[in-house]
Amino acid sequence: MIRHYCGIFGIYNHAEAARLSYFGLYALQHRGQESAGIVTWDGQKLREHRGMGLVPEVFNERHLGKELKGDIAIGHIRYSTTGASLIRNAQPFIVRYKGLEIAIAHNGNLVNTLELRRELEEQGSIFQTSIDSEVFVHLIARNLNGHTLEEAVMAACRKVKGAYALLILANNKLIAVRDPHGFRPLALGRVAGAHVFASETCAFDLLEAEFIRSLDPGEMVVIEDTKVQSYKIETEAPTRQCIFELIYFARPDSLVFGEDVYQCRKRMGQELARESAPDVDFVMPFPDSGVYSAVGFAQESGLPYEHAMIRNHYVGRTFIQPSQDMRDFSVRVKINPVKSMIKGKRICIVDDSIVRGTTIRTRVKKLRELGAREVHFRVSCPPIKFPCFYGIDFASKGELIAANHSVSEIERFIGIDSLHYITIEGLLRSVSHPENYCLACFTGDYPIPCAGGGKLCLECGC
Amino acid sequence: MIRHYCGIFGIYNHAEAARLSYFGLYALQHRGQESAGIVTWDGQKLREHRGMGLVPEVFNERHLGKELKGDIAIGHIRYSTTGASLIRNAQPFIVRYKGLEIAIAHNGNLVNTLELRRELEEQGSIFQTSIDSEVFVHLIARNLNGHTLEEAVMAACRKVKGAYALLILANNKLIAVRDPHGFRPLALGRVAGAHVFASETCAFDLLEAEFIRSLDPGEMVVIEDTKVQSYKIETEAPTRQCIFELIYFARPDSLVFGEDVYQCRKRMGQELARESAPDVDFVMPFPDSGVYSAVGFAQESGLPYEHAMIRNHYVGRTFIQPSQDMRDFSVRVKINPVKSMIKGKRICIVDDSIVRGTTIRTRVKKLRELGAREVHFRVSCPPIKFPCFYGIDFASKGELIAANHSVSEIERFIGIDSLHYITIEGLLRSVSHPENYCLACFTGDYPIPCAGGGKLCLECGC
């Protein structure tokens, strides 16, 4: 399973800043389910509440109505991939330096953390967590002497390498930054006189906020009182937005990188159909991931669209495990095929990715048991062969099935009659600005060279 | 909103009877989310656990692994419609009478409860709850003197009028009954040497149990040790199965009343398309209720199928309310349209029902705001004009929009360009045995005349 990394939300100048942040994070919940946090500026000091769990589990009316006072807020939701799930790693992260309190919410992954950390420690920095964001904020603090906060943030951005969409809150200043490559998305909007920032525009829709624009790669927006200023991190970095946001991460009703996610996914399905449409009775998705590309595939191929795998809407996160002999239970509990639709049929399944292939294999086996005559598989994403160092947790290279196996080996492993992955060219035809995307997970061509010597490097093979 | 009433599950002769009941109820969760309960027979006495909430909230490992010992179990999930949500109303319901403990799990609604209650009280019965099932069990107990349990159950069944699918557990005997009209479904299956009963076959699929058959209307199945016996309640009642199970209630991957629910719903969409397919750009459902009829509609009409309303998968039951000025928030939080798909488009929405029309109206208004050029609405269910007394909570007659308004009035209220409800004839063409269904909510032609004088009667207008 591919894990979402984080979502961020910010708001400036709204009497119910914490409450709107709550709803904003709620709309971004698909980007992280491990922890959530909100920090507000009450005019005197920062106030914070963070906790493990989903947004509605972490916050209650007392937090929103009483404790998180103030007109400015930033929020964060997180899915952690490394180490234990600890409350200490929940964000936004706050530090105190010379009387100034700084809160930071970070979506993305830095690649020169170890190097920077070593350097900072030589100068006396001491760390409390293992998260990237702590390095960021130490860099900011070290650059504060004699400089404004925005200068310090800018200086820190020039030091770090990697992916980041950031929200920084200090006193009555709210700063939003996207890294020079623009790996992670960040959008600016307005609602009722307030400015809002969010990872995806679906957060704006829930608040009935107006979408203004995406931040540019390398752009820093600073809001203070009624003043909104935009700065540019000088750099020659080419734009390298994460195409996986479009394939898989973002909610289909969001605009991301200026692309309409729903339309992109449909186009991927259409391209896929053009590349390889089998002769079958119908097309169906594995709900809900493949729905939109399957719809496009069906339209382009002229094959009937069916929805013959039924999702159990009540599957929650806590669930008592069955005893040993209930084979493949956790796969079965989530979706169940409609038997009468499967028996004797030739079926084409459209899905948005194959990572390890094990879940798909179990599902296909079930279809075979129910009498499916042929099962073909079409994937709206090229083979994932390389790990991502910019914020997506695909599992390590050793576990990526496409990194180690040919298409026909995967066909045999999954037990299907035919398999086709969309080509990189087909994928790029589905988006508006094909030159602006990072394709490293397919090609191994990393926009930022590996920092070397670190843990990540062991995997990239550099 | 239409509320599901209940689901029941039973198992005989399995070492992990409670655990399998847990999974069975889990698969039936869509039929009731208010409370859940399991009762087991440990060879000496009944053991029980009931609680408010979803199945995984009510039970923990200790309940399943330690407390609910025994090879026989019955379980129940409930959505209550009358009175407060009280733990005392959760089922299975247990009574003690002359040293015999009897547990009952009941899906359905009786219509002569008040009359029977009055009669029983004259004879000295005292009640603790306001639920129908308590009347049932008093009747059974009163008939026990000198008779076997199955004779007593049979006698009770001859007294009560209304809808019931029942599971009764006493000592090592498990009894399953369907009322003579067969309003509610009940299926029999087998797994690993055990017999299982469930409201819907999707519970069998999760357990990898084999579906044997549906119980007949008026059939009582008694299991004791290795003996399985079938009895018939003598009655001339015609079969009147609840067609709403097929339209709306049952999970699409279930078999109910011998019908394949998915196929039925697709056929309803196809019939609907034959009756009235508008000239539009595409067809889409309101997820997830209308999906299957929309798929059928799209196939029959040749119109493109889209999935342009996006469901938020993290909407839970507890949620902090927004402040006053976030208009229509609770509608918006559940599904959000894809703007680019709506703007300038002529859209046909297919859904499975209109009860009050207020939610649909809000959604349509949103589509208009986003620039939809035309919005047409097709419903795979005829107009609901009469309340149900057999276990469905449609809201009272005064609230049923079709009971009080013409199609063109509803069109105007909802704000759509055209509205078409499937005809009763079209609906009946979608099912295999059209003569076996109760259509009272459409026609007012109740299979069981109202008992008179009761609370329900005030609504039916008799």
Add this chain to the structure above:
Amino acid sequence: MIRHYCGIFGIYNHAEAARLSYFGLYALQHRGQESAGIVTWDGQKLREHRGMGLVPEVFNERHLGKELKGDIAIGHIRYSTTGASLIRNAQPFIVRYKGLEIAIAHNGNLVNTLELRRELEEQGSIFQTSIDSEVFVHLIARNLNGHTLEEAVMAACRKVKGAYALLILANNKLIAVRDPHGFRPLALGRVAGAHVFASETCAFDLLEAEFIRSLDPGEMVVIEDTKVQSYKIETEAPTRQCIFELIYFARPDSLVFGEDVYQCRKRMGQELARESAPDVDFVMPFPDSGVYSAVGFAQESGLPYEHAMIRNHYVGRTFIQPSQDMRDFSVRVKINPVKSMIKGKRICIVDDSIVRGTTIRTRVKKLRELGAREVHFRVSCPPIKFPCFYGIDFASKGELIAANHSVSEIERFIGIDSLHYITIEGLLRSVSHPENYCLACFTGDYPIPCAGGGKLCLECGC
């Protein structure tokens, strides 16, 4: 350990009836920690909330401020001794009969339950619980035809045998009853224009209510509107109040049966000192049970009083168990001796009872390990040789150490230098009306003969 059975509280005509009941139950918490419940009459119907746990765990502000509306309330706290701890057994218990709702809160144990239950079942009664109080309320209901509620209660009281202090709430009538022997206490008070009832007067102190009087044995008080009427159950039963309320149960700051509990306990200690004061360095209690008799003992004997066993005030009910090798942990965690006070000392311990002797033995062993030269034990209660059938759970006869062993055997078992139990005569000298007490647990002379054939009888040896 001796278990407290129950406490009851009632209030009539107070705008915050539920809230005051909450505080009343809170003050009676020592009488039962398993479950708590409050029922109010809101002018139309009964409202109830019951739950497992301590009073502050069961109720929250919403219950007291919103849900439990009404000017009349009864409440109950419970320690169950038989069967599982089930929410269904929590009181007050409510039944519905011919449109009348009746709530009952019962402290005590009936002895002819099985007989009555059989009789009622012959007449068609069906039971849901195994608690005595359900029999009571069936009897009341059966007597309601053509009679007032107070007549029906009176008739029920004439049928049942055993111990009961009752509060009954139906419509706007509150009825309080004490059984003819007066086994359990019940006091009447007033606060701010309202009448209040409570098991012990310490509940009145917390509410700053005025204590009016104890109910007489066999008295029924009925409050309706502004009318307070007293009735007498005609019976020749002699008064037989439970002396264990004075020895152990009641809080020392309560008045019970017209006796001042603190003074009684001090007098028991004084009598005990007169009967047998050893030559030791000091007297000390096992906190907190023996404190008051130890104080009296020290004063009478002239020996120094010490408090050299220290109680851990944070021992709660949930506690992770240590690993195997932490011997006697659960005894040690509660009280810890002051080493310097023990070493080389001759000590007299005064306590209020010995049931099984095992905890005392462990504590004495610890004192020996710490170097105590002599350990003498004085008990302000005669040897408990017979089980109680009227509401105290001493453990069964087989477990009562004094039922099966001589004083010198017990001395040896516990490991003490001398043991003396107060004589029955000494005990009776400590109370004001010695003729009014039940001494059955010491003498086996039961005021109500055993009903025969029941479960209890197996133990009494009749």
Add this chain to the structure above:
Amino acid sequence: MIRHYCGIFGIYNHAEAARLSYFGLYALQHRGQESAGIVTWDGQKLREHRGMGLVPEVFNERHLGKELKGDIAIGHIRYSTTGASLIRNAQPFIVRYKGLEIAIAHNGNLVNTLELRRELEEQGSIFQTSIDSEVFVHLIARNLNGHTLEEAVMAACRKVKGAYALLILANNKLIAVRDPHGFRPLALGRVAGAHVFASETCAFDLLEAEFIRSLDPGEMVVIEDTKVQSYKIETEAPTRQCIFELIYFARPDSLVFGEDVYQCRKRMGQELARESAPDVDFVMPFPDSGVYSAVGFAQESGLPYEHAMIRNHYVGRTFIQPSQDMRDFSVRVKINPVKSMIKGKRICIVDDSIVRGTTIRTRVKKLRELGAREVHFRVSCPPIKFPCFYGIDFASKGELIAANHSVSEIERFIGIDSLHYITIEGLLRSVSHPENYCLACFTGDYPIPCAGGGKLCLECGC
């Protein structure tokens, strides 16, 4: 109310290090009820769990049995006095520096924190909390370059001023330190081959550990593998142990500073009686604080000891507040007088301190209402006139009644017939080494001069 500041516990070389720490903290619970935490060294890295609440609320079996692996552990319980109660302030506190993880548990208060913090920030340190312990650990880290951990700790100790008992865990090294004045206690013991440290010896008793000795003021003990080494912080600081540990803080069954707490308190009562024993009917404590000095007072004066104020053992931390008109409720709910003991009596109350006097005043008023003829008050602690900067939270100077009022003014405020505080001389006669104690709260003679300019200084009046 005087607040306890903290308790610490450590263990080296025990297979169940976390579990024993849990029990150790449990025994120290009286020293802090706000948060608890345990950190273990699993051989590779530190593992931690911290939470808000009592020890049994914070930890569950999973924490102790699975997550907190390792043979070495340190634990902390805390009562915070400044700022909000935040999980981020819970200890042990962990930092990472150059690949080394350091955990620290700190009991006490530093006085030059602001100064040190400023200095560290100049050198680039960034802080996450407002607690003293973070300064300590930054100092340690800065001294690590080219030095061993013990050297770095020693260097840090030479920089900080104030009160500290510390446990430090890094890799497989456990370091325990007491500040040069020895303000806070720290004891060393052994159990089953393991070394243990605890604030008080009552923690050893619960574990059946053997008490070895108290650490000396200024001593640092380092344990690594089987090696135990002791170092001395070179300093000329005189020993200044906190006499309030003996008067009030420590559990009476503990040994603290080589003193037996129970015996000390009794001697304080005896000295007090010698100084001023009134002619009354009896002596009683306010439970449970004054019990031990009251016992000594009664023995020395020959007056009868009574226990006539009854403590409610079920008063918990969460409690629904009564409505406005229940005057003095929170005082009344905790202890209730035995009326018959009060009426017409001349009473001498012995207690261990008066801080603001408001609670005592309410209690005395109640005694007067119940008819007490005379109420005399004796306090086993001299008047508290100055705030403490070394870890006790007496409330600010403006709130200390003895700082601003004469004895006769306090008599009048509380409403008593006579008041006597033990003299400083009398107090010192109660302890073994009178020259070794800090008396600053009585005399204003602070062992460490105020650092100046800080927040604390505003209060000391320097």
